[in-house]
Amino acid sequence: MNALRKGSRLLSPLWSVGAQASATGAVSATARPDGQRRTIVNRTLLRVPEDYPEPWDYKEKGFTFMDAIFDKTMPRFHQNSKLIVIEGNIGAGKSTVAKELADQLGFYYMPEFKMDDILVDRYGNDMRKFYHLFPERFRIPDINMFYKNPMSDMSAVMQDRIFNCRFDQYMNALAHIMNTGQGVVLERTPHADFVFTNAMRAKNWLSLEYFKHYYYLRKKALPQLNFWPHLVIYLDTPVSKCLENIKKRGNATEIAAVDEKYLSTIAESYKDSLKEFQKHSKILAYDWSKPGDADTIVEDIERLDLDFFEWHSGDVLEEWFLPNDEVTWGGWRMHVTDKYNARVQAFDGVDTHEVGELYINPRDQGHFIHTMKKHVLKSPYGYGYNEHLGDERKGMGMHVMGNTLPERWYDYYFKEAYYDNVASHESGLDPYATSYDPDYVHAHH
Secondary structure, X not given: OOOEEEOOEEOOOXXXXXXXXXXXXXXXHHHOOOXXXXXXXXXXXXXXXXXXXXXXXXXXXXXXXXXHHHOOOHHHOOOOOOEEEEEEOOOOOHHHHHHHHHHHHOOEEEOXXXXXXXXXXXXXXXXXXXXXXXXXXXXXXXXXXXXXXXXXXXXXXXXXXXXXXXXXXHHHHHHHHHHHOXXXXXXXXXXXXXXXXXXHHHOOOOOHHHHHHHHHHHHHHHHHOOOOOOEEEEEEOOHHHHHHHHHHHOOHHHHHXXXXXXXXXXXXHHHXXXXXXXXXXXXXXXXXXXXXXXXXHHHHHHHOOOOEEOOOOOOOOHHHHOOOOHHXXXXXXXXXXXXXXXXXXXXXXXXXXXOXXXXXXXXXXXXXHHHHHHHHOOOOOOXXXXXXXXXXXXXXXXXXXXXXXXXXXXXXOOOOHHHHHOOOHHHHHOOOOOOOOOOHHHHHO
16 A cells, blocks of 8 residues: 655555555566566666677667567566556656656656647758648647637547557657667656546536447556556655746746646546556656655655566556566567557547548648648658658658658657648649648638
């Protein structure tokens, strides 16, 4: 049983996190062949065998069936090959804690996804600079645009895009662990993303139709991630303290939009989120009304047994123990590294015709593609194939399934890879955008 900690003092237990090793018939991690041994240790105490494999350069090479034959996954796992996620309300102080934990444990730090991560492309083009040329449906808000006009239909488009990207980022975290063995500290997860959807709905910023669509999509997408975090660290910060921290940041639009009702809905929703995490992950919850320090959290982590799974005692850590051979681990490693099959199963075939906010006028889509060709890329070609922008000449066979990017890896589908799958009659019949109409946006909006 883990506990709610206030500062450096442990209080009464708040959320149970699954039994520790004690029962007869328990399966000990030390007796298993999958390399999951003992628990997390400080990076200065981590010891790996002399023949420990070098990190696999998955961002350059990807990971294919042929790679799986020659590069094994299980030998990479050591006691720190874990996924830790940090959750908490807006203004709780997650980033500071996450960075310090990653540094002390020697983990790879993944900051919270932000819309800025996908709004600037490889060539330095900031999509927001072209929004006056794009149809309104393609002006995906960043967080400041959202705060300025949260009642806009584009709030649902933004939230839909954020969930997609949190899904990608979570797979990135899993891919990093399986390809390198290094643990990951991740800020926020797609599993708890619904706390924001609930808050936006409570403020009437999302329609009921989108709200239903979101939960259907969530139920369809999360199983494709399979692996839940080993450990969830929740910073339980009072709403009044969050508001105080938000005001200190000095963002006028954030201060105006993020009020007590919004933050309170997030806080209440986290109770449901933690109940869901509790079935799969260990949890450390801290009273963060007065922030503690990372040293104390590390001490608590080191006391947890994150390598024990007891059959028939619940699902906590089960997904990390079910694969027990190289073939199975290799399959999951391909799944999270490639992303294609996971995204198809998660997001394809989901009807949106009843969700007005997500509707795209076909003519708007055609104009968007023409604008990308005329003003953004200044080329009829997709990302990675523009010599005038510095790309090297690429031959046939460079693309991978699902897109034609020359690279085998992308961080976020909606950064660049999506562009290959945007199509219209206009773009198909006019690949060079010779029919581009500079007055289209003015005439149609």
